[in-house]
Amino acid sequence: MQKPGKKKLIQFYEKMVTIRRVEEKLMEVFSNGEIPGFIHACIGQEATPVAVCSHLKDTDYVSATHRGHGHALAKGINLRLFMAELFGKKNGFCRGRSGSMHLADRNLGILGANGIVAGGIPIATGTAFASQYKKTGQVTVCFFGEGASDEGTFHESLNIASLRKLPIVYVCENNGWAQFTPQAIRLPVNNVADRAAGYNISGVVMPNDFFKIYEEAGKAVERARKGKGPTLLEVKSTRWYGHFVGDAQKYRSQKDITAARSEDCIRNLENKLIEGKILQKQDVERIDKRIHEEIEEAINFARESPFPDDSELMKDLYA
Amino acid sequence: MKEIRYIWAINEALKEEMERDEDVVLIGEDVGIPGGAFGASRGLYDRFGPERVIDTPISEAGIMGLAAGAAACGLRPIVEIMFMDFMTICMDGIVNQIAKMRYMFGSQYTVPIVIRTPAGGGLNAGPQHSQSLEAWFAHVPGLKVVMPGTPYDVKGLLKSAIRDDNPVIVVENKTLHALKGPIPEQEYLVPIGKADIKKQGTDVTVVATSRMVHEALKAADILGQENINIEVIDLLSISPWDKETVLNSVAKTHRLVIAHEAVKSFGVGAEISAVVAEEIMEELDAAIMRVGAPFVPIPFSLEKAYLPNADDVIKAVKRTLERTF
Numbered sequence: 027m028q029k030p031g032k033k034k035l036i037q038f039y040e041k042m043v044t045i046r047r048v049e050e051k052l053m054e055v056f057s058n059g060e061i062p063g064f065i066h067a068c069i070g071q072e073a074t075p076v077a078v079c080s081h082l083k084d085t086d087y088v089s090a091t092h093r094g095h096g097h098a099l100a101k102g103i104n105l106r107l108f109m110a111e112l113f114g115k116k117n118g119f120c121r122g123r124s125g126s127m128h129l130a131d132r133n134l135g136i137l138g139a140n141g142i143v144a145g146g147i148p149i150a151t152g153t154a155f156a157s158q159y160k161k162t163g164q165v166t167v168c169f170f171g172e173g174a175s176d177e178g179t180f181h182e183s184l185n186i187a188s189l190r191k192l193p194i195v196y197v198c199e200n201n202g203w204a205q206f207t208p209q210a211i212r213l214p215v216n217n218v219a220d221r222a223a224g225y226n227i228s229g230v231v232m233p234n235d236f237f238k239i240y241e242e243a244g245k246a247v248e249r250a251r252k253g254k255g256p257t258l259l260e261v262k263s264t265r266w267y268g269h270f271v272g273d274a275q276k277y278r279s280q281k282d283i284t285a286a287r288s289e290d291c292i293r294n295l296e297n298k299l300i301e302g303k304i305l306q307k308q309d310v311e312r313i314d315k316r317i318h319e320e321i322e323e324a325i326n327f328a329r330e331s332p333f334p335d336d337s338e339l340m341k342d343l344y345a
Numbered sequence: 346m347k348e349i350r351y352i353w354a355i356n357e358a359l360k361e362e363m364e365r366d367e368d369v370v371l372i373g374e375d376v377g378i379p380g381g382a383f384g385a386s387r388g389l390y391d392r393f394g395p396e397r398v399i400d401t402p403i404s405e406a407g408i409m410g411l412a413a414g415a416a417a418c419g420l421r422p423i424v425e426i427m428f429m430d431f432m433t434i435c436m437d438g439i440v441n442q443i444a445k446m447r448y449m450f451g452s453q454y455t456v457p458i459v460i461r462t463p464a465g466g467g468l469n470a471g472p473q474h475s476q477s478l479e480a481w482f483a484h485v486p487g488l489k490v491v492m493p494g495t496p497y498d499v500k501g502l503l504k505s506a507i508r509d510d511n512p513v514i515v516v517e518n519k520t521l522h523a524l525k526g527p528i529p530e531q532e533y534l535v536p537i538g539k540a541d542i543k544k545q546g547t548d549v550t551v552v553a554t555s556r557m558v559h560e561a562l563k564a565a566d567i568l569g570q571e572n573i574n575i576e577v578i579d580l581l582s583i584s585p586w587d588k589e590t591v592l593n594s595v596a597k598t599h600r601l602v603i604a605h606e607a608v609k610s611f612g613v614g615a616e617i618s619a620v621v622a623e624e625i626m627e628e629l630d631a632a633i634m635r636v637g638a639p640f641v642p643i644p645f646s647l648e649k650a651y652l653p654n655a656d657d658v659i660k661a662v663k664r665t666l667e668r669t670f
Contacts, residue, residue: 087418121451132453137417142441148410149417149442156415159370159396166414179437182407189402342452343486345510 027244030080032304036313038080038236039299042072042292044317045096048105051321052095052112052126056271060329061112065126066093070234070266073291074199075100077239078167078259081247087135087153087166089146091199092127094139097169101134105320109328116334123334135164143204144170144177147196151183154194154256165250166194172260173204175218184258188225191255195246198258201265202286206277219260229258236295264289346529352522354496355385355461358503359423361532363393366421369507372399372408373425382427383463383522405431409438409460416456417446421507428474429464429516432482443512444487458512461503465556465606466652467520472642477607479516479554483584483616489513489537490583492555496526498581501535509537516583518556518606540587542594546576549600549662552591552617554580557604557636557653564658575602575662583613588620595621599630602661606653609637631668634661 030038049067056065068075071093079088079100090097098108103119111118112126119131130138137153140146150168157164174180175198187194198218202209215221222229230246232238239261246257264286268275275283299305349357363369371386371393377400380387390398401408405426412422426432432439439460446456466475483490489511493499499517506513535541543558544565553561558579565575576594580586595601601621603614614635621633636657643651 089414119451120449120453123449123451128449130450130453132450137414138446138450140442142437145410145437145442148407148438149414151407152411152414152416153418154414155411156418156420159415159420179406179410182402182404183410185402186404186407186411343448344489345447345452345455345457 027241027248030240035299035304038076039295039305040313040317041076041100042236042295043313045072045075045099046292047314047317047321048095048099051325053271055325063125063127065271066269067267067271068093068096070264070286070289070291071199071201072096073234073236073239073295074197074261074263075169077236078195078197078243080240081244082165082167084134086164087137087150089137089150089166089168090129090139091146091170091174092139092141092143093171094129094169095126098129098131098136098139101136103131103134103136105324106327109324110331113328113331114333115328115331116338117331121334121338144174144179146170147174147183148179150194151187151192154187154192155190157193158190163251164193165247167247168194168196170196170198171204172198172200172209172213172218175221176204176212184225184227184256187256188227191253193250193253194256195243195250196256196258197243198260199263200260201263203265203269203278205269217260219258222258227256227258229260231260231262234261234263234289234291236291346527348525349496349528350522351496351499351517351524351526352384354500354528355503355517356387356389358500358507359386359389360392362504362507363389363397368419369421369423370397370399370415371423371425372401372412374401374403374427376400376425381425383519385425385461405434406438409435410442412458413438413443413446413456416458417454421457423459423461423507426460426462429462429478430473430476432460432462432478439482439488440485444485447511448487455510456512457510459503459506460512460514461517462514463517463519463522465518465520466643466648469645469648471645475643477516477605479583480607480612482514483613487512488584490516491537491581492516492583493535493581494518494521494555494558494579496524497528498535498541498579500528501533502537502581505534505537513537516555520556535581538582538585538587540581540590541579542576542590543579544575544577546574546598548573548598549575549602549665550578550591550594550598551575551602551604551658551662552578552580553604554583554613556606557658560653560655561604561658563655564662567655567659568662573662573666586617591617592621592625596625596628599628600665601629601633602636602658602665603633604636604653604658604661607637608640609635610640612637630670631665634665636661
């Protein structure tokens with residue numbers, strides 16, 4: 027696999043920073059009441075969606091989770107319309123019907139975040155099935171947390187995908203927490219990827235490191251694209267904040283939180299890019315400033331966009 | 346016209362639609378080489394091959410989600426759920442995903458899925474293989490539910506369901522699989538959402554579904570000998586249901602009985618009687634009566650006592666005639 031060039035690396039870095047700054051901004055506007063409902067931030071996990079989606083084409087599919095902003099942004103979703111949907115506005119991708127938890131963009135193959143843990147796993151398996159049936163060469167990436175591997179559909183889907191050699195990559199972002207419960211209470215194995223053996227597919231565990239994820243995802247996507255079947259990747263990731271924005275995390279020790287936040291996939295990449303003279307300190311500040319402005323602009327766009335009219339309520343339930 | 350069994354009418358519908366449209370695929374347990382647990386897909390594996398007639402592991406939840414994803418990107422999957430009782434295993438796929446995908450995503454995705462599922466008692470299959478759960482699904486916005494009761498209707502409705510761009514659940518009563526009936530040689534469709542008046546009458550409207558249509562027709566013969574002339578409406582579609590045909594009939598007969606095999610409480614009959622009461626109460630000359638199963642699981646040995654039949658329809662018709670306001 028070709029190593030990414032300087033320009034690409036900077037783009038990947040910018041995407042990761044964008045995801046973090048978007049999440050930080052969303053925490054702010056959610057906390058001040060501008061967005062109702064629930065928001066699940068993926069801060070600490072930005073490397074995975076960017077590293078994985080960097081191998082995908084616009085026509086490839088991704089299915090996301092309730093913690094799905096990073097997946098959509100990494101796949102290339104338009105930031106202004108993304109914000110409009112999160113604010114429940116009429117011009118959002120789902121006309122304000124999905125909000126954060128069901129965000130989808132058909133034109134980019136974003137199958138939707140899902141409010142049901144593991145809900146997206148069989149659906150992603152189905153898009154891979156359709157791509158194989160229609161011989162389109164498309165690949166599906168299915169993101170999920172390690173908590174989703176507790177669900178029966180995880181097993182059923184990987185079993186079917188392996189049987190039929192479907193063009194799919196299952197990407198488990200193991201952040202150690204399923205809502206309020208840590209891994210040790212739920213999993214009798216150390217690695218979700220170990221379960222791949224039960225489906226006769228390859229399972230690979232890796233740290234929350236951009237380059238490592240980039241490399242393994244590249245191999246897995248290529249394997250899928252060549253018709254060699256599914257792969258299960260597991261990234262040992264971290265959840266910096268609570269399950270949802272506003273979660274006081276009384277169930278979690280300060281030590282665990284501090285440990286999670288001491289591991290920063292963005293800072294690690296930044297250091298490597300600076301060491302490699304691909305970025306300079308002033309570039310970092312410049313990039314951050316530009317991203318900040320883009321996000322502010324998108325937020326203002328969302329704020330100023332209209333809500334759907336009440337007459338929209340009963341529209342288009344059926345085709 | 347030709348005489349054909351209900352199960353073969355299903356088989357013909359599947360075969361014709363798979364020939365017409367190569368996006369139609371059949372997914373389920375034992376649907377391929379074995380030809381389906383009840384034989385609905387016999388011969389289709391040989392005709393269309395393993396790419397289009399897919400034997401799956403025993404993973405109802407997994408295959409329901411798989412169908413959702415496949416439908417979202419252009420296929421038209423038909424999923425066979427061997428017994429309607431097993432629909433409970435894939436409720437997330439049906440209720441949270443398939444039913445909502447179009448609306449929730451602002452019409453970006455359509456999910457043309459057909460779920461075929463045999464329901465009902467009569468085979469002594471016991472509490473977990475005999476239920477009629479159509480009301481569960483009719484209660485969910487985004488789904489369509491149909492219950493054809495004759496070979497003609499099942500073929501025409503299944504073909505319409507396959508061509509529909511929405512998820513449609515086709516509920517078959519297992520005891521009807523062997524039923525013979527006439528169907529045309531040439532192609533035809535039965536529209537979703539339209540009821541069929543199986544027998545015209547003047548005294549009492551009996552709205553029935555699936556197997557209970559046949560029980561209502563038996564009741565009509567017996568009641569006819571006593572000069573009671575009932576109208577039998579085969580509802581055919583549960584959601585959406587043909588309100589117009591039912592209301593017009595009630596406005597003519599001024600009496601209503603609703604008969605289904607599912608448990609009476611909170612059932613389809615409750616919905617129909619509520620709508621009739623809300624919209625044309627003044628047309629009614631008597632209390633509405635419902636015929637349905639008692640509020641217990643379906644026992645292995647006491648099926649006869651459990652299942653509603655023509656006698657129950659007769660009793661309900663007589664009761665509504667006695668209870669004139």
